[in-house]
Amino acid sequence: MPEPDIDVLVVGLGAWGSMALWSLASRGVRAIGVERHGRGHSLGASHGGSRMFRITCLEHPGLVPLARRSAELWDLLGRQAGKPLLHRYGGLLIGAPDSAVAGGTLAAANEHGIEVEPLSRTQLAGRFPQHTALAPDDIGVWEPSAGLLRPEASIRAALGAAETAGARIFTGTEVTGIESIDDGVLVHSPGRTWRARRVVVATGSWLPFMTPLPELRVVRMPVTWFEPDGDAERFRLADFPVFMRELDGGTVLWGCGADPPYDVKLGLEQFGATAVPFDPLDTDRSVTPADWTALRAALTGHLPGLRPEPSRVAVCMLTLTPDGQFVLGSLPDAPNVIVAGGDNAHGFKHATGIGELLADLATDHEPRIDFSFMDVKRFS
Ligand SMILES: Cc1cc2nc3c(=O)[nH]c(=O)nc-3n(C[C@H](O)[C@H](O)[C@H](O)COP(=O)(O)OP(=O)(O)OC[C@H]3O[C@@H](n4cnc5c(N)ncnc54)[C@H](O)[C@@H]3O)c2cc1C
CATH class of the missing domain: 3.30.9.10 (D-Amino Acid Oxidase, subunit A, domain 2)
Structure with a gap:
């Protein structure tokens, strides 16, 4: 088998996947993003023109550090995009x-x-x-630190910044299967198969179709x-x-x-x-x-x-999810498959921080945020 031509493939370029691709590409990782629909489309969880941002996360105390880090990254992405994204x-x-x-x-x-x-x-x-x-x-x-994010513009900004940093993006392309192999994964679409070291599956409401997570x-x-x-x-x-x-x-x-x-x-x-x-x-x-x-x-x-x-x-x-927390991390039976989902209606504000966390996991870096309360392994 040839060496993988990609380090990380991101499936699903909604809020979380687009931010993961941006974070990966910004670190020089050879990354590809694959999205079934278009950039900033209106069939998933990330449309409607606005999302609330706040630091005082009620859903879990561990989300406050994530929201703080996300705010820094929203500002960074806004600077790269040439227009503020967090208002x-x-x-x-x-x-x-x-x-x-x-x-x-x-x-x-x-x-x-x-x-x-x-x-x-x-x-x-x-x-x-x-x-x-x-x-x-x-x-x-x-x-006072709360505010508003524009979801569609944010996703487009992240994908643009990811491309500038070297990522390749395939829209209108459905991933139909993910297969674990010895040193990575094969990711199948109707037209082609990619070989990657790791895959990040950020398919939002479609995550239950791609992973064994009946809890969603x-x-x-x-x-x-x-x-x-x-x-x-x-x-x-x-x-x-x-x-x-x-x-x-x-x-x-x-x-x-x-x-x-x-x-x-x-x-x-x-x-x-x-x-x-x-x-x-x-x-x-x-x-x-x-x-x-x-x-x-x-x-x-x-x-x-x-x-x-x-x-x-x-x-x-x-x-x-049953406990209202996100689902993140490597699948216990397929460590090269990293999932991200279970947004529970409060995930947009954290998208930049989650993107960074996913990129850390996909590149074997210690995440700067303790994500144990969101770890997918809690369901296994
Ligand atoms: C009405 C509403 C209000 C909300 N308000 C807030 C708020 O105020 N503040 C806040 O922080 N959060 C809020 N949220 C939550 C937030 O919008 C979500 O947490 C966030 O959008 C989830 O992003 P995602 O990346 O998980 O999913 P999505 O953005 O839906 O992305 C998943 C992507 O995967 C793609 N995909 C799926 N299957 C495949 C496949 N097989 N191959 C290729 N691509 C695939 C999809 O096309 C999609 O683009 C709200 C949500 C809703 C619905």
């Missing part, structure tokens, strides 16, 4: 003091020394009057935009930045404002009720009013001033 407008978390959203943010900030500004109910109502019908015990937490569950998540009905300026992104607001019973309303034409992006997390099981091979992304009825009802009381019918609706996919 630090700040972020607002609202809920009762013991809620997961507001209370959890304060706890994470205290534990990790993250600068936040607690807002009393009166301060919150004065500073963010868009939010009405606050509960009597609601408070706000303002995180794929769901469908609608995202909705509403136009202001009247004073549109109050929904400018700078005045109405990314937010999460915990309502009665733990339902979370999330979203952000926009620059002209001011379409306000919103979503509702109701104990997973808006996220129903979905087959990732189904390319039908059509929507029905059932996708926004509950959200519209929540807006009437809590965010007045928006038209009742959405101006746009998109459908994204999420991949859930």
